[in-house]
Amino acid sequence: MIERSATIASTVGLHARPASIFAEAAGELGIEVTIARASDPVDEAVDADSMLALMGLGVEHGELVVLRTEDDTAAEALESLVRILETNHDA
Amino acid sequence: MQNFVGVGVSRGRVIGPVRHMPAALAEPPVGEKLASSTTPETAAAALKEAGAAVKAQLLARAGGAEGTGKDVLEATALMATDPMLIKAAVKLINSGSSAERAIWEAGESVAAMLKGLGGYMAERSHDVQDVKSRIVAQLRGVPAPEIPDSDAPFILVAEDLAPADTATLDPNKVVALVTASGGPQSHTAIIARALGLPAVVAATGVGGLADSGLVFVDGSTGQVSTDPGDAEHAAVALWQEQASLLSVFDGEGRLADGTLLPLLANVGGDSDAREAAAANAQGVGLLRTEFCFLGNDTEPSHAVQVAAYRGVFDAFPGQKVVVRTLDAGADKPLPFLTDTSEANPALGVRGYRTDTTTPGVLARQLAAIADAAKQSQAVVWVMAPMISTAAEAAHFAALCTAEGLKIPGVMVEVPSAALTARHLFDHVEFASLGTNDLTQYAMAADRQLGTLAALNDPWQPAVLALIRATVEGAASQARYSAAHALEDSAPRDSAPKPVGVCGESAADPVLAVVLAGLGVTSLSMTPRALPAVSAVLRTVTLPQARALAMEAVAAASAAEALELVRAGLPALAELGL
Structure with a gap:
């Protein structure tokens, strides 16, 4: 398993447009990626490709999250998702 | 040619193809099982396919939209194939549920989760509900419960239309509304008048009209006819000619003899207010403040309310804006104010009455209105809906005074308020007749029931x-009430306090003449109605209007009243009304 951390850059948090951009990108990777708050236990992680789950997570601007995948070859894919989270999509 | 006769509720004549509003989607029954001929795998595949189809439809719609609407549609499209939603539904399918029931329940639980988060998320819960219904419709192979999409303009035919149905109504696509049920005060009628669309309601049998067949609709006479011929085409052409004459209001409501009768607008927010100002309305006669509250699970903050009211006040600097305090209850429930379990919501705790069950909300709203008024140039009047007694009027006036609002008033919607208006005027500075509710309460006829349309008629x-009793109450109070003269030391004109009308009846140019004759001092209506009402008022003098009003009140029936007044207004035919 590999994991990467990211800080939410979008000012509205991970909702609305930022959430749909992220979920779509995660869906296109073809691998299973989960996302959770850094402070939350692993079993509270949700599917990264579900916009509804992301909305339910309710992560706000400036919060630290962790992306995880069981696919050890997917380091680059995780990095691409980190870049999306660390971009302000409301700017 | 096949003819249907309903009730014409919004003027205009048009010929166009019929498109039917799909029937409301029925909930898949609780516990609906997978058909024995289907495996969970097939059902899950069908569900995913339906989700993908709905996503494609919504993306296609988003392609034609702009701005926020486009963003919302795109986000909604994504929900239709959302792994969380689909996984939850597939889990239910695997435990034996039908695909329809599974997606219904999965959608409900996701919506409940979002609703629980409040704010922006709670608003999105409606989108999940929408997606869920669309997927069920797709699975059943029936059209989604929404206004049909079409490249060409069409006449929308429905059993009845609810506010949710008309939210997406595009007046460039829909050229007329025809419903099989509904009455003159129904939502269909109100939205049609606001959009300037010809409309006929209570037209029994129109559900059987052939889809895409051409029909002629006359929103004045209530006629709906198939296979329109030369006569119908000529009638449409004549209407178009007259409509251009009746398209502008010059900003001064008056009768033929120069008697002034200000014509104001009913608005529900700042964009409405700017439109009304552009239509030369002489102020706002009814600001519905629900726009600031509806769809909220909690009371909006002081700052949010002040900003919302200011948006309206700023559209009318130096002019009158009559604010109606929150009118929650009955057809406008609010979770933090109203008890939805009441057996008779229209006769329950609604309007001003919510102050007794949830004190504080009204006072805080008045404080916000007062602050917004201070920051703007508008002349702000405030009135409470659903006042029944003089004691209630006194209490409301005291609340206004405490917040520094100088011109408190009441809505007259309950017959008791009309009959005891004299005593109400001892406490407040004006009254505004809400004729929609006044009619429903006087006739004991639900506004939404098409079968009672004939009773639900302000004529x-x-x-x-x-209405006459209310105006007489104002006159009587001016003559006899000592309290009136004591309010300030200067000798005061004993003119009766103003009585306006802000119900749908003020938008009827023929009834407007009667209201003027009864002594009403201002009329407030949807801005679209201003030109026609003004045009007709200018054809009569005050004595003529009074004489016609007398005839109408003395008539034995609504039909006779209308007939008598129309007969006395030869100008109507010339104006094509």
Whole structure:
């Protein structure tokens, strides 16, 4: 398993447009990626490709999250998702 | 040619193809099982396919939209294939549920989760509900419960239309509304008048009209005819000619003899207010403040309310804006104010009455209105809906005074308020007749029931008599009430306090003449109605209007009242009304 951390850059948090951009990108990777708050236990992680789950997570601007995948070859894919989270999509 | 006769509720004549509003989607029954001929795998595949189809439809719609609407549609499209939603539904399918029931329940639980988060998320819960219904419709192979999409303009035919149905109504696509049920005060009628669309309601049998067949609709006479011929085409052409004459209001409501009768607008927010100002309305006669509250699970903050009211006040600097305090309850429930379990919501705790069950909300709203008024140039009047007694009027006036609002008033919607208006005027500075509710309460006829459309008619002599009683109450109070003269030391003109009308009846140019004759001092309506009302008022003098009003009140029936007044207004035919 590999994991990467990211800080939410979008000012509205991970909702609305930022959430749909992220979920779509995660869906296109073809691998299973989960996302959770850094402070939350692993079993509270949700599917990264579900916009509804992301909305339910309710992560706000400036919060630290962790992306995880069981696919050890997917380091680059995780990095691409980190870049999306660390971009302000409301700017 | 096949003819249907309904009730014409919004003027205009048009010929166009019929498109039917799909029937409301029925909930898949609780516990609906997978058909024995289907495996969970097939059902899950069908569900995913339906989700993908709905996503594609919504993306296609988003392609034609702009701005926020486009963003919302795109986000909604994504929900249709959302792994969380689909996984939850597939889990239910695997435990034996039908695909329809599974997606229904999965959608409900996701919506409940979002609703629980409040704010922006709670608003998105409606989108999940929408997606869920669309997927069920797709699975059943029936059209989604929404206004049909079409490249060409069409006439929308429905059983009845609810506010949610008309939210997406595009007046460039829909050229007329025809419903099989509904009455003159129904939502269909109100939205049609606001959008300037010809509309006929209570037209029994129109559900059987052939889809895409051409029909002629006359929103004045209530006629709906198939296979329109030369006569119908000529009638449409004549209407178009007259409509251009009746398209502008010059900003001064008056009768033929120069008697002034200000014509104001009913608005529900700042964009409405700017439109009304552009239509030369002489102020706002009814600001519905629900726009600031509806769809909220909690009371909006002081700052949010002040900003919302200011948006409206700023559209009318130096002019009158009459604010109606929150009118929650009955057809406008609010979770933090109203008890939805009441057996008779229209006769329950609604309007001003919510102050007794949830004190504080009204006072805080008045404080916000007062602050917004201070920051703007508008002349702000405030009135409470659903006042029944003089004691209630006094209490409301005291609340206004405490917040520094100088011109408190009441809505007259309950017959008791009309009949005891004299005493109400001892406490407040004006009254505004809400004729929609006044009619429903006077006739004991639900506004939404098409079968009672004939009773729910502001032309009913009983309703006209209540309007007259209110005006007489104001005159009587001015003559006899000591309290009135004591309010300030300067000698005061003993003119009766103003009585306006802000119900749908003020938008009827023929009834407007009667209201003027009864002594009403201002009329407030949807801005679209201003030109026609002004045009007709300018054809009569005050004595003529009074004489016609007398005839109407003395008539034995609504039909007779209308007939008598129309007969006395030869100008109507010339104006094509």
